[in-house]
Amino acid sequence: MKILMLCREPRLYSCQRLKSEAEKRGHSMDILDPNRCLLKLSSNRPHFDVYYQCNGKENCYLLPKYDAVLPRFGTASTQMGCVVLRHFVAGGAISLNDDQAFLRARDKWQSLQLLQQAGVLVPQSILAGSEFSAKSAVAKMKTPTILKTLNGSQGIGVMLAEKPQSAVSILETLKEAKVVTLLQDFIREAKNTDIRCFVIGDKVVATMLRHGQNGEFRANFHRGGSAEKITLTIDEQQIAINAAKALGLDVAGVDLIRSNQGLLVLEVNASAGLEMIEKTSGVNIALEMIVCLEQKYQLLNNK
Known part of the structure; x- marks a missing residue:
């Protein structure tokens, strides 16, 4: 496959891991910033052209046709990133995840509503x-x-x-x-911890328990949190899978928290980082994602 990753920072751990695993399996991958794209709709032909302008250059060039797209853009690029993603999918590419699922996950309130509607428990x-x-x-x-x-x-x-x-x-x-x-x-009883599950398709491929640093209530890696590998029960894993499905995501980082009312879903991330959870769990999540992309591509082409 010829794969495009939409991301503003190609040097990020997650981007480099995905590119490496894709190339090991014989695919090629470009990593491009969606904010540097120009989209074109032609009046006389059903083509969805995309032009790209490199940093510091006035000239742009027409991007090739891609078989698959991996959206990995941050919150500041959500709107343009989803527009670009939709353009490539309209032109025949497959994606992990699609633009509508991405938008649902990026809106914390809408995602909570959809989780509640699907019977997935969330904090008040x-x-x-x-x-x-x-x-x-x-x-x-x-x-x-x-x-x-x-x-x-x-x-x-x-x-x-x-x-x-x-x-x-x-x-x-x-x-x-x-x-x-x-x-x-x-959730005081969680004692500044939460659980990150990485869901791909219909299974949880990796899980870790995150701890906030020195009383920090946020357990995120970027806030100095630490992590340890844990194993969830089948029922607990199903909660994470149901959360991803409720938002229509192929791939998701699902954050859970243990409360006196049971396991609750805090939020669902459409482009969760790989570094901390790969290193903690020992699971090659990047490879799992590329395999999932291959399977989706094969399924589409066998129809």
Whole structure:
């Protein structure tokens, strides 16, 4: 296959691992920034052309036809990345994941709604309209309270308010800045840990327990968290699989947390990083992803 990865940072661990595993299996892979693409729709032919402009250059060139696309762009590139992804799929490429699933996962509130609708348990969460009183909204929650911006990643945009007054102050500030924010229960009994599952297709291929560093309530790798390999029960794995399916994702990083009410899904990531979970679990997740892409390609071409 000729594969395109949509990513702004080709040097990232995940990008290099996926490229390496793809090439070992005889495929070629380009890694390109979706923000440097120009999309063209022709009036007289059903072609979906894409032109690319390299950094610091005025000239652009027509990109070739790709068999498959791997979307790995960050939150700042979600809109353009999904538009470019849709363009390539319309032109005949397959993808892991598609643009609509990507958009669902990137909107934290919409993803929580879809998870709840699918019967997947999530922490108590609320989203208040811009004219709804911040004080009244916070009064509906327990304390401490977690506040999350809808489009953050790697723990950025996630805040902990120990007291109601602090939560009100933060929420009012974010509302003034027109940053849409949801409120969520703080799961104290989890003791600053959560579980990251990597789901590919209909199975959990790797799992790790993440620990927040020195009292940090966020256990993300980018916030200095550490991790250890763990094994979930079949029922617990099914929760992660159901979460990915609820959003229509082929590949997902599903974050779980143990609560007094049972295992809850915190969020689902459409382009989860590979570094920490590969090194912790010892699983070659990049290879698993390429194999999944191959299987999807073969299935499409055998129809």
